[in-house]
Amino acid sequence: MTKMTDLKGAKALPLNTILAGDCIEAMQALPDASVDLIFADPPYNLQLKGELHRPDNSRVDAVDDHWDQFQSFAAYDAFTRAWLAEAKRLLKPNGALWVIGSYHNIFRVGSALQDHGFWILNDVVWRKSNPMPNFRGKRLTNAHETMIWASKEEGAKYTFNYEALKSLNEGIQMRSDWVLPICNGGERLKDEHGDKAHPTQKPEALLHRVLVGSTNVGDVVLDPFFGTGTTGAVAKMLGRDWIGIEREPAYRAVAERRIAGVRKFDKTALEVTRAKRAEPRVPFGQLVERGMLRPGETLVSATGKSARVRADGTLVGLDVKGSIHQVGAHLEGAPSCNGWTYWHFKRDGKTVPIDVLRQQIRAEMAGG
C-alpha cells in the first residue's frame, strides 16, 4: 500500500502512511507543492472551567486532553499561524485546504488563513442532527461546527466536483449547510476498555462529502491532525492517496488498524441509496416569528373555544397557558390535542386552520 514518490529528486512523499511526531515538524520534512488537499481538525482550544453534570447527575466526559490546552489566544494564534504556513508551502498551486472548528477557535483560524493569503471559497456548517443538549439551560444548544474551505490563493483553479455533490443532494445544488449525525454507534472506535478511542472522532460521512467534492481519484490528501484516521480511511475508500500526521502513539495505533481494514470502494458500492426524508417539524413559534400570526391575535376552534397568541409562540386561554396542543387539550378536557388542526385564524372573514401556514413553511423549506 505504501508508496514513495520522488518529486524533482528532492524530499520523498510518504504516501499512505502515518507520520509520528509534532505536526509542524513533520510537515517541514515534506516537499513543497506536493499535496492536493489538506483536511485539518486542529485542537479547538476549549476553555472549560469546572465539571458539568447532566440533570440526572451523571458526569459529562468533556474534552480536557493535554493537547487541547493553550495558555492564551496569543499562544493559540502562534500555533495556528505556524501550521498554516507549512500547509501553504505543501499545497500544489491548485490545492485547497479544509479546516474544521467551533466558535472557540474558528474565528482565529479563519482570520489567520486570510492573513496567509488563502482565499476562502465557502464556510460550511455541519449541522448535527443529534448534538449534545445544553444541560444548564444557559445557552443555545451547540448544534453545529464550522468548516472553512479555501484555495491556496485568490484565482487558483481549485477542484470542485459540482455535479457529484449535486447528485449526492438529490439533484439539487449542494448547499453550505450539511446535516449529518455525529459519530457514534458502530463507527465510533473504542479502546481496549470499551471507552471512546478518541474524544473527537469525526463522522466518515463528513469526509466523504469533502473528498468527493474537492478531490479527484489519485489525489494526495494530507491530514496534519490525523487522530484515529477518519481522513485516511475515507480517502482509501475513495481511491485517494493520503498522508497522516499524529503525535499520540495510541491514536496512531488505532488508525493503522482501522485503515488496514478498509476496502476501496468499487463503482457500484459508490452509488448511494437515499431515504426519503420525513416531513420536517415546524414549531408553531415560527409562525409568530415570521409574522404569519401576530402576537395578541385570537385563534378559535371549531368547538367555539378561543385563545390568544403570545410572542413566544405559546397560547393563553381563559385559565390556561401553554403550547397550541396543551391549551387545546385543556379546553376540550382531552388527554391530547393536535393544535395544528384544532386552531384556526381569521383572514378576510374566512376561518382557516393554522396548519395551512405550516404547509406554506414546509413548501418553502422544500424549495430551498
Place this chain on the structure above:
Amino acid sequence: MTKMTDLKGAKALPLNTILAGDCIEAMQALPDASVDLIFADPPYNLQLKGELHRPDNSRVDAVDDHWDQFQSFAAYDAFTRAWLAEAKRLLKPNGALWVIGSYHNIFRVGSALQDHGFWILNDVVWRKSNPMPNFRGKRLTNAHETMIWASKEEGAKYTFNYEALKSLNEGIQMRSDWVLPICNGGERLKDEHGDKAHPTQKPEALLHRVLVGSTNVGDVVLDPFFGTGTTGAVAKMLGRDWIGIEREPAYRAVAERRIAGVRKFDKTALEVTRAKRAEPRVPFGQLVERGMLRPGETLVSATGKSARVRADGTLVGLDVKGSIHQVGAHLEGAPSCNGWTYWHFKRDGKTVPIDVLRQQIRAEMAGG
C-alpha cells in the same frame, strides 16, 4: 414616542430615535453602560471582482455600495476594532452583543471581539430556506450567514430567556442553527422606483428570535448599522426601546416611515414563559411550620430511600442529617440533588412529591 433619559445628569440617551452620521462618532456621543443589547449588521467587506450574471445573462444586483468597500483586511480590522471598542463602552455590565456576518468578514469580527474581551456565548447559524443559488456552479450554494452572540465579558450575567425560546421551538431547546427564509415578499422594503430599498435587509423573524431570547420588555437595544430599521421595528413590536445609527439619509427616511407604521404588541402577548428559577423561594421549613408536614413524618424517594422530618425543617436519614437537598444527594451518592422533586410523602395511600406543597404555598402568595 421619543424619550430622553438622563443618566447621572450626563449625556442623555436618545431612545427610539435614529441618529444620523458615522456610527463610531455617534456612539461616542452616548453615555457609558447605558445599553442592554447591541445588534450589529456591519458591512461584510464583500470582495466582488467585476459583475456577476445569472445563467440567463441577467445581472445580479450585488452589494457594491461604497460603504462596503475597504482597501484591505487591515483597514477592515481597524474599523471593526473601533466600533467594537465603543460598543463595549456603551454596554451595561450584563449587556450583550450580537453581530451578523458572512465568511468575508465574520472571522475578522469574531477574532476582534475576543481580543476586546467579549465572551462568546454561541455562534448561531442563520440557515436560509431560500438562498440565492450559485449560478456558476463553482462553489457550494452560500445558504447561511453567521451570527455571534457574546456577553460583555466572561462571567457576566447576560439575559437569556431559555423558556421563551424553548416555547418558540415547541418545547425543545433552541439550537444554534436557525432555519428562516430571507427577507422578501411584502416585508422587503422598496424605494420609489420599486427597487429594493436596502441591499441586505434582514428578516424580522431573525430579530424577533434575537430580542425575545436575549432581552426583556423595556430593555434598550442599540443598532449601530441601522439600515432600514429592522431592529427598531421588531424592538417596537416587542416593547423594547431602541436607538439606531445610520449614515445614509435615504435609509433613515425609509426606516422612520417603517417604524412609525409598526404597532406594539399588547401586554399579554408580550408575556413570555418564565424560568422556574424566577419564582419566589420557599424554604422547606415553611411546610413544617404550616403543618403541611409533621415533624417525625417519614419522606421516601422513588429509589426506596427514606428520611424523617425534624421540627427545624431538616431531615435525618440513616447516617446523615441536613437539608432536603443535602440528605438526598448523600443517599444517592450524587454531587447534588433537588430535594423538592426527590422526596415524597404519603397521604391517603398515595405518594406525592413534596413539590406539590411548595406549589400550594406559591399559589397562595400569588393570590394575595
Place this chain on the structure above:
DNA sequence: CGTGACCATGAATCGAAGT
C-alpha cells in the same frame, strides 16, 4: 424473535443567591 423499558453518552468556554 419482536417489542419496549431502561440506560449510556456526545468538541461544553453550561448558576444564583445568601452569608
Place this chain on the structure above:
DNA sequence: GACTTCGATTCATGGTCAC
C-alpha cells in the same frame, strides 16, 4: 470577595436486557 447553600437542568441515538 470567598464560601455555603439552594435547587434547576437534556435530545437523539444506540445498546442491553427483560418479557
